[in-house]
Amino acid sequence: MKRALQLLGFLLIGVSLLYCTTRPKTAVKTEKPNVIFIFSDQWRADAVGYAGNPDVKTPYADQLAKESINFKTAIATMPVCTPYRATLLTGQYPLKHGVFYNDKPLPNEALTMAEIFKDNGYQTGYIGKWHINGHKNGEHPYSARDKPITRDRRQGFDYWKVREVSHDYNDSFYFDENDQKHQWPGYDAFPQTDSAIGFIKQAKEKPFLLVLSWGPPHNPYHTAPEKYRAMYDPKTLTIRPNVPKAMQDSARRIYADYYAHCTALDDALGKLLKTLDEQGIADNTILVWTSDHGDMLLTQGVLRKQRPWDESIRVPMLVRYPNGFGKKSIEVTKPINTPDILPTLLGMAGLKIPATIDGKDVSKGILNPAVYPVDAALVVLPVPFHEYNFQNGGREYRAVRTERYTYARRLAGPWLLYDNQTDPYQLNNLVNKTEYAALQKQLNTVLDQKLKETNDTFLPADEYMKRYNYTYDNKDSLRPPSYYAEIRPK
Template identity: 90%
Template sequence: MKKAFQLLLFLTSAVVLLYCTTRPTTATKSRKPNVIYIFSDQWRADAVGYAGNPDVKTPFADQLAKESVNFKTAVATMPVCTPYRATLLTGQYPLKHGVFYNDKPLPNEALTMGEIFRDNGYQTGYIGKWHINGHRNGEHPFSARDKPITRDRRQGFDYWKVREVSHDYNDSFYFDENDQKHLWPGYDAFPQTDSAVGFIKKSKDNPFLLVLSWGPPHNPYHTAPEKYRKMYDPKTLKIRPNVPKEMVDSARQIYADYYAHCTALDDALGKILKTLDEQGLADNTILVWTSDHGDMLLTQGMLRKQRPWDESIRVPLLLRYPAKFGRKSIEVNKPINTPDILPTLLGLCGLKIPATIDGKDVSNGILKPAEYPIDAALVMLPVPFHEYNFQNGGREYRAVRTERYTYARRLSGPWLLYDNQTDPYQLNNLVNKPEHAALQKQLNDVLNQKLKETNDTFLPADEYMKRYNYTYDNKDSLRPQSYYAEIRPK
């Protein structure tokens, strides 16, 4: 009898052990989703195959689009590097977190993405470009770019393979968790992606947040690996009709080099997607692929960013979360803005959204358009600087981008109005035309409401620089003689 009881006890224990070790489905369902946020620097919305671009080669992004929520009107609230990053990490507008100028530091007191996820049991990692550590007043404008970011300045991220900023994408260096300097061999986006793969494999048994920040396709455009540059013949590329005729040849060469970076990064994206599938993590991972802002690439006769035109403010944004949305394409046409990204990720993870966050959680509106909370995205440039400083035509502005329209206002009054449905290349400025007066008033009211919601009184640039005790870099503060006449309302 005793032996029979011992045998029964042994068999029961074995069954329990077998059950506990062979029930991944239940464990997966109860576990918080992983979050991987991949973003590049200066990749504009139209430079992907799935958006209808006939030239650029992005097969992995195109496949991802077939399995993801595609935010077709994803907008950078301030389309330039440091302000975007500070807004992404805090969910706040630039005039609230105070980082509205490149190379200014995000305060330690800020409550950030890394800290929120870490406090909710997530392993956290950051790889690549950081660009929110900044320099102190009186120091050389770019003096912090080659220095390590100390542990207290890492905003909640523990795994750390980071450089403040570099635009040399070949054999660049970075600092690890211990402030030790290392080399990324070759084209840095590739070993950065390998590091991300290692983090994913190492962290797969616990929920994790990983941010992978690539430097390209930000200029210099010609520095992609030769393999990718050989894929593009400038003479064959289609140029957008809003590039001035006298700049078309230059634009073709820039496009070819820019697209080479895009295709290289697309290959890196493919490696992440493959790893998630191989590790059995894809279904329970929220994967976001996007960019911080676009690049004019000679549209409207301009290069780079900070401008309110679509090539500067609109970015690709795909969000794949198979456990909630399946592996199918879902298109969202209404805007999503930079401050909305963090609360949306928190909402999808079932985490509490702190009161410090300005943005809105759009997750419920993805499948229920009637519940989508945003009709217009606020775009701003409180202080023009560097490539778009006052001498180069930069001016303070505020703007809204809706699903259909763009409306921008300078200190002197209305500046731009486009119907992006009938005029997708923004060639016909409708501002102050009598036949569009009602539309202009409506959008001006929308902008005023956005400014009221964000406590933005739209002051001249110097007022914000004084308020935050910032100094201008180089000659950014210099104005042409016409400036003060321009800002006087007519």
């Protein structure tokens, strides 16, 4: 009997040793990850050091890129402020959630990012620019921008330090959870980041979702703190070759001020990253750093956004999640579209993706390109408005941006076709050229399929304004005679 017990003991020890030597070296972590989503307004994809820009100083973003998934073809589905935000929060395309024009309200009925995470036990917080509360028909176009967003309009966010919209970054206020007005001291992105750090430090009971929304580098470009403006001499800056020669001196001055904002924000990013390390939560935090859309910055001779060129639609996007993907650089060259962001975050967090969401969860394709679910990003402009209204040359369009190509179509027909591999500055429009007819037909089919998937019949702007009972702002509805000549059947 004693001999048998000894043999049993040796057997148990052997099994134990076998388990210890064959089990995974890193235990599977079951704790839900925190999610921090940081995005700025109008920061285009090439304005970072890690993308090869020789002039802009972004050391913290550059370091983050070495530890993150770098989505090199991150595309704004609708490259303008309010529609992007509504798409980000819902995972839906603009014609589904109905916000395709600035300062229009996202309906309360929408199922949003914060509500989904909250239902899964997360604390929620939002700091900075909101821009989806909107104004009522008949009110002044910007009448809601200085008003508090009431609790029922916060789309599931609890911690709240928010203003609808401001571009005065040095004299900026916000409203808190009780609709009380407060002043951000100094350059507002800095105290907003401090508020985010305060939230992070106290949010220890449960996992959290935190959104930090900075206003810069959106114009006015010249308003960054002097410390950062002094870092840039316009005369030394490299101008992209798709800026017309007559505008290059102006572009250099704009670049200098724009980059000053970028460097200021990069410092804020560095401070927040340091906090995550100090709090010991960096490894179990999904951190996203990105922007809502880019800025033409006199590319093609124009400023701002809404247009389908890369300077407008491409944004930087880094996602760091050490517990999920390690702490190394991973480049993803296939597109990620704005509606894909929410389901991808849910996928990374191991949460169920609601049926209301249009976008695709690309998380499983990050390390396995064979199963990456997005081959083309859809870009839409159902209604051109404000800086790109009809009188300023704006037109309704639909477009696709693949890993290599850009193809855009207006109501009048095919408009733009670029091979972004051989023509990265989009100087050679290939549309309707005989030798590219097969490629154009192929991309037109891809666009048609995207429109079919999203139930987009590509109608004139007025049809959507009527359908959603919206009114045009100021003179946005006015069209030059050439508009009607363009779309009249031939």
